[in-house]
Amino acid sequence: MTLPNDYMSYEVLWTPNGDDLVVKGDNLEFLRTLPDESFRLIYIDPPFNTGKVQTRQTMKTTRSATGSRIGFKGQTYETVKGVAFGYNDAFGDYWEFLEPRLEEAWRLLTDDGTLYLHLDYREVHYAKVLLDALFGRESFLNEIIWAYDYGARSTKKWPAKHDNILVYVKDPNKYYFNNAEVDREPYMAPGLVTPEKAALGKLPTDVWWHTIVSPMGKEKTGYPTQKPEGILRRIIHASSEPGDWVLDFFAGSGTTGVVAQNLNRRFIMVDQNQEAINVITKRLGSNLLGPSVAFIDFPEISAVE
Numbered sequence: 001m002t003l004p005n006d007y008m009s010y011e012v013l014w015t016p017n018g019d020d021l022v023v024k025g026d027n028l029e030f031l032r033t034l035p036d037e038s039f040r041l042i043y044i045d046p047p048f049n050t051g052k053v054q055t056r057q058t059m060k061t062t063r064s065a066t067g068s069r070i071g072f073k074g075q076t077y078e079t080v081k082g083v084a085f086g087y088n089d090a091f092g093d094y095w096e097f098l099e100p101r102l103e104e105a106w107r108l109l110t111d112d113g114t115l116y117l118h119l120d121y122r123e124v125h126y127a128k129v130l131l132d133a134l135f136g137r138e139s140f141l142n143e144i145i146w147a148y149d150y151g152a153r154s155t156k157k158w159p160a161k162h163d164n165i166l167v168y169v170k171d172p173n174k175y176y177f178n179n180a181e182v183d184r185e186p187y188m189a190p191g192l193v194t195p196e197k198a199a200l201g202k203l204p205t206d207v208w209w210h211t212i213v214s215p216m217g218k219e220k221t222g223y224p225t226q227k228p229e230g231i232l233r234r235i236i237h238a239s240s241e242p243g244d245w246v247l248d249f250f251a252g253s254g255t256t257g258v259v260a261q262n263l264n265r266r267f268i269m270v271d272q273n274q275e276a277i278n279v280i281t282k283r284l285g286s287n288l289l290g291p292s293v294a295f296i297d298f299p300e301i302s303a304v305e
Contacts, residue, residue: 013296014268016245020261022284023270024277025298027249030270031104037113039247040176041240041265042105045118045227046098046250094123099130101249106134108247109170114141114177114239117166118227124164135168141175142167145207146231165235179203181237183230204234223253223279232259240265254280257293270298 013033014021023030105115115135119127124143132140144165153159169175184201187193213219213226220226232255240246242264248256251269257280260267271277277295284293 013298016266019292019294020257020266021268022251022254022257022277022280022293022295023268023298024272024274024296025270026272027270028101028104030298031101031108031249034108034268036107037110038245039108039268040110040113040244041116041236042109042113042247042249043116043118043232043235043256044101044105044248044250045225045252046101095126095130098127102130102134105247105249106170111171112174112176113170114175115166115168115170116144116235116239117168118163119166120163121160124166127166131166131168135170138172139168139170140166141169141172142206147207147209148212150212176240177238178241179238182234183237185209208234221253221279221283223276226253227255229255229259232256233263236260236263236265251280252276254283258283 013023013030016038102115102117109115115131117127117131128140128143142165144167145162146165147162149161182204185204187198187202190198208231210228210230213228219229236246236256236259243266245266245268246256246260247268249268249270251257251271253276254269257267257269261284269280271280281295
């Protein structure tokens with residue numbers, strides 16, 4: 001494990017033998033405190049540069065004798081608004097913001113490590129050019145298309161119903177990939193394969209059909225842009241082993257850490273949004289029997305377990 005050139009100017013905040021870690025603070029400055037080649041898997045879901053403020057309002061419906069909504073068997077209900085989560089998704093120079101963070105990701109990956117960069121159609125083409133230069137074109141592994149079918153539909157163009165996940169490896173001759181652990185999908189034409197194959201299902205391709213987090217589902221946190229656990233489960237299964245460290249420095253709602261913990265991986269998550277930290281704290285707090293998780297403010301260090 002090699003330390004960055006200016007490592008001596010930083011306080012040591014993490015070691016491979018330490019606790020799982022959730023950090024509130026600027027991710028670039030924190031990444032610079034971490035030693036080289038420390039993570040086998042890095043997944044990041046940075047803001048998509050939509051130019052909008054992303055918000056989501058949580059809602060709860062409860063039975064009430066004075067409620068204004070009528071439901072099953074004539075029962076009356078009232079709808080209560082919860083906390084509105086949000087963040088600014090507009091950057092004057094998006095790539096001036098993102099490029100140094102991707103450079104840190106390359107430094108932090110182990111030789112057999114993999115980066116998954118989750119974007120959408122607005123920026124993914126620029127990202128491909130940048131990552132080809134940073135990692136080398138030979139290190140490009142896949143562009144995964146996550147397709148879903150939910151939400152409003154444009155009538156003036158083909159509705160955009162997918163995200164793009166670029167997959168790059170540190171060394172194309174050494175990277176770890178294990179599709180035996182990945183969940184299988186049903187065959188679209190099961191009658192064309194043997195009953196045994198139909199029962200087993202097929203390995204996913206680079207097009208993943210998976211629903212978004214249901215507004216009424218158990219996974220829902222109310223955080224905007226929350227990603228479903230199924231997407232992260234597939235990534236973590238394929239590109240890491242139990243005990244490996246996983247890094248997500250745009251943590252958002254904390255799905256990476258939740259899934260990593262459930263799959264016996266170690267994790268670091270970083271986000272500067274207090275609303276994100278609140279959601280992560282609540283999600284990880286539900287796993288009372290899991291490994292110890294440290295929460296720190298960076299650069300003001302005050303660990304709380």
